[in-house]
Amino acid sequence: PTEAKPPEDPFSIVLRDGSRVFGDLVGIDDGNVTIRSHRMGNLNINRKAVASITRLKGSGILWNGPFGPSGWVYNSDPKVPLPAEGRRWRTVEGGSIATVGLRQRVTLPWKLDKPVEVAFEIRSSERPEFELRLLSEKFTDAITTWDDEVVLRRGGYFVPLTTLSEDDRSLSLRFFWDPASSRGAVATREGKVLGRWEIVPDGAEVTPGDAIAPKDGIYRFAPSKPNRESGKKNFLPPDGITWINRGKDLVIESLLIREWDGNLPKEQTVADDESDSRFETTDGTLLHGNLLGLNPSGLSIGEADSPNQTIPLDRLLSAHFPKPSTGDTAKTDSSALLQFGDGSLLNGTVEGLADGRLKIQSPFSPDPIDADAAGLSEIRWNYxxxxxxxxxxxxxxxxxxxxxxxxxxxxxxxxxxxxxxxxxxxxxxxxxxxxxxxxxxxxxxxxxxxxxxxxx
Known part of the structure; x- marks a missing residue:
């Protein structure tokens, strides 16, 4: 078995063929994105092959993934045999993790004892049905689906958030919580606040159990004890974030934990024009435009009818790029998919292995890749x-x-x-x-x- 360890590099680069590599951004020009990687050294990547760039740590980012199986647990006691659900979660394209098992769960251990934002995106082949539990020593919050309704639940109280249609296949939400002030909120990815709540002292007026929206929009709950019941033998969830699949399947596309300054987000407009790139800064600001390149000051972005902007590299959270026009993409034929314990995924042709180094010819790089073979967990032949x-x-x-x-x-x-x-x-x-x-x-x-x- 190969131990799953988190990547050492600050950025994740996801490619259009499903590959995922980690590194630090060194340069971006019209033809290539250049990174410096612990596993692969200096690497030039065909810019048209890059789907997204995401910061994994630093600049207020506490955790950003998933990057394969690293960091996730299926059992709080390592001495107890792994339950069946631990074998039903797998790594899929881009390093996301997925399951097709009903009621399968997976936990990211984390101390939720400071003001944090937990943002996520999930998808399913049908309307998503899930439960996301946020557990600490003092509380348990759950974002869950009740038929087509998405609600936040704490003890016997709940806050209605949004309604899913039969055609919905994905969901993106942002959860905010400040344990010191005992207040929280849930918002959309664009910053639209869907629900707010606060914990009031025993004996104070609380929101009725039918969750009729208060005039000021803030639901008030009485204190409640954390609920660690899992319904699974030999599984006691640790403090952290637990996902439970309640539908046909579930893919955790992204999960972000970052520091929260206590201010609620401002709603922003997301452009419908898919020809522009989308950028998000570490403070949640969304920008749209065309990536011009990387200079010493940061990413240079050209926006229509406005001066060019620069995003300092230490403020970049993510960049998502539009798919090139038909016939304008790099050839993606490869003979194998290589998966590593840190979540790296490489499509390519294996040309050799010597002295612990893999020689790989990949369609996304003009140069042969010299990769450290440490942590190689699987080679899946495509043909x-x-x-x-x-x-x-x-x-x-x-x-x-x-x-x-x-x-x-x-x-x-x-x-x-x-x-x-x-x-x-x-x-x-x-x-x-x-x-x-x-x-x-x-x-x-x-x-x-x-x-x-x-x-x-």
Whole structure:
């Protein structure tokens, strides 16, 4: 098994073929985005292949992901066997995580003891049905779906937020909470406030259970105890953020935790013109325009009918770029998808592995990629190999009780058993192992079977 570790770099770059790499921005021009990566060194990426750039840490950003399985837990006690749901969450394109299991849950441990904003985007193949629990030592808030309604729930109180249509397949919301003042809010991605609430002392007037909107728009709740009930054996959710899928499937596209200054966001207009790039700063400001390049001051953005703007790099939260016109994209054919424990995903052709370094030819980079192989968790071949004979035509080796390989046993001058796996170019000696070994030879195709002259 490969331990999942978070990336060391400050930015995540998602590409149009589903690849995801991490690095620091070094340069942007008309042709390339250049990054400096812990895993791949200096790397030039075809600019037309870049779908988005997102800050992962720094400048008030506490956590921004997901980046594969790193950081997520399925059980608060590592000594207890992993429950079934831990095997039903997987990494998908761009490093998002997804499940197709009903009532499957996953938790990001986090101390919610300071003013924070938790922003998320999810999607589903049907109308999203989910529950997002925010749990601390003093409270439990939940954003959940009740049929087509999305509500915030705390104890026996709730705040209606929005209504989903049958055609809705995604949802983006921002949750704000200040434990010191005991007040919170939920807003859309654009900053439209959908609901506000505050916790009042025992005995003070509270909002009725039917959640009729108060005149001042602020719902008032009595204090409530945190609820750690999970309904799952051997699972006690730790402090943090827990997702529960209550529908057919669920994809967690993004989850952002950042410091909150206590001010509610101002509603901003999101342009419908998909030909412009969209930029968000660390304070939540949205900008639209054309990315001109990266200079020492930051990202230079050209906007229609207005002077060019510059976003200092330390204030950039994310940049999303429009898809190039048909026929204007880089070729995306590749033979394999490589997945790493830190969430890196690379589409390309593996040309070799030596001294712990992978040589990869990728459609998004004009130069061969020299990548550190540490943390490589999976290679998924996109094209099947040439037609392979049925396994019955190969030798079989059983090592111990749980390991079985097919291939060919080949004689060797070495004192160790040599085995050539199916598809391998040559045989390799087996590692020393104290387990029992059983070899079953394949039956030659030209073998003559004895026959009885007559049955009677």
């Amino acid at each position: 099947p190999p040439e037609t392979i004979a049925p396994l019955i035509k190969f030798d079989k080796i059983a090592i111990g009780t749980n390991t079985v390989f097919h291939g060919t046993w080949e004689p060797s001058a070495s004192d160790r058993l040599c085995w050539r796996l199916i598809g391998a170019s040559q045989a390799v000696p087996l590692a020393e192992n104290n387990s029992t070994i059983e070899i079953t030879r394949a039956t030659p195709e030209d073998r003559q079977w004895p026959r009885a002259a007559t049955l009677f």
